[in-house]
Amino acid sequence: MDFIQLEVFRAVAQELHFGRAAERLRLAQPYLSRTIRALEADLGAPLFDRTTRRVELTPAGRALMNPAAEILALSEQARAEVEAAYRGDSGRVRFSFAGPSSQSMVGLLARTVRERFGRINLVFRPGRYGPVVVRELLEKSTDLAIARFEHAPVGVASRLVARERGVLAVPSAHPLAGAAAVSFADLRGESFIALPEAAGSAVRAMFVAGCHAAGFAPNLVQTAPDSWTCVALVAAGVGLHVTTDSAVEHMALDSVQVVPFAEETTPISGYLLWRRDDSDPALAKVLVVSELVLPTVA
Numbered sequence: 001m002d003f004i005q006l007e008v009f010r011a012v013a014q015e016l017h018f019g020r021a022a023e024r025l026r027l028a029q030p031y032l033s034r035t036i037r038a039l040e041a042d043l044g045a046p047l048f049d050r051t052t053r054r055v056e057l058t059p060a061g062r063a064l065m066n067p068a069a070e071i072l073a074l075s076e077q078a079r080a081e082v083e084a085a086y087r088g089d090s091g092r093v094r095f096s097f098a099g100p101s102s103q104s105m106v107g108l109l110a111r112t113v114r115e116r117f118g119r120i121n122l123v124f125r126p127g128r129y130g131p132v133v134v135r136e137l138l139e140k141s142t143d144l145a146i147a148r149f150e151h152a153p154v155g156v157a158s159r160l161v162a163r164e165r166g167v168l169a170v171p172s173a174h175p176l177a178g179a180a181a182v183s184f185a186d187l188r189g190e191s192f193i194a195l196p197e198a199a200g201s202a203v204r205a206m207f208v209a210g211c212h213a214a215g216f217a218p219n220l221v222q223t224a225p226d227s228w229t230c231v232a233l234v235a236a237g238v239g240l241h242v243t244t245d246s247a248v249e250h251m252a253l254d255s256v257q258v259v260p261f262a263e264e265t266t267p268i269s270g271y272l273l274w275r276r277d278d279s280d281p282a283l284a285k286v287l288v289v290s291e292l293v294l295p296t297v298a
Helices: 005-014 018-025 029-043 059-087 100-116 131-140 200-211 227-233 280-293
Strands: 049-050 055-057 090-096 119-123 144-149 158-164 167-173 191-194 219-223 241-244 256-260 268-274
Touching: 005 018, 005 029, 005 059, 055 059, 059 090, 059 280, 090 131, 090 280, 100 119, 100 158, 100 227, 100 268, 100 280, 119 280, 131 144, 131 268, 144 200, 144 280, 158 280, 167 200, 167 227, 167 280, 191 200, 191 227, 191 241, 200 241, 200 268, 219 256, 227 241, 227 256, 268 280
Parallel strands: 090 119, 090 144, 191 219
Antiparallel strands: 049 055, 144 268, 158 268, 167 241, 167 256
């Protein structure tokens, strides 16, 4: 039993006329009759009662109607799914990013992809920073990423989509909370919360470099896996945290104040990253959308 036989069976069962079924399928009537006989031989039962005046379904034929319709519907669905995946209208794109600093960009891209290509599934993988996402891209465990670097990373394709500045998060009761700006020299002796060094965060690297340039090593009393947790610990009075202006725009800041730096800190560059040799058509569609909603920063 094959799909052609089932398609012929369905047409004859609906028309109850071999000539009309052959015309509908654009087949020669002798071929259509042979196809029905082959299907009956395969199933071991007659499917139609045929006389010179009429064609009727047998009980076996009536029993085949629903299964045949379901099998043909699955066949049509499979064909549509394959065609959509080939065009890039459906598929899976694994999307890595850090945290709140990427939140608005991730949301904007995800919404537009959903509006234009509702069958493309973006699989979100938060909590990933610079070198980690580059490694995951090269290992093919992720497909697209937003990450921050001082310069564009080598080995992957990228576009610059954001430039951000470092800011200091302090408890609302801290003496620096009301300051118009703060210098790194003012932070000597303070306690800090930071992302783990192994995360490879460009923001952490900028913060540590600023402290060293001011002549001291930062007193890191606590690490946390993401900026949300770091800021929550600031609110609890555990210490101070250096983050970016884009990150604090998307976080609740109860009991926390944000103070800019007096120094001209090194800008943090946000890049959209993907594998150069990735030919996945769904990713190609997402990249086209990204150019509209996350334009390249000059």
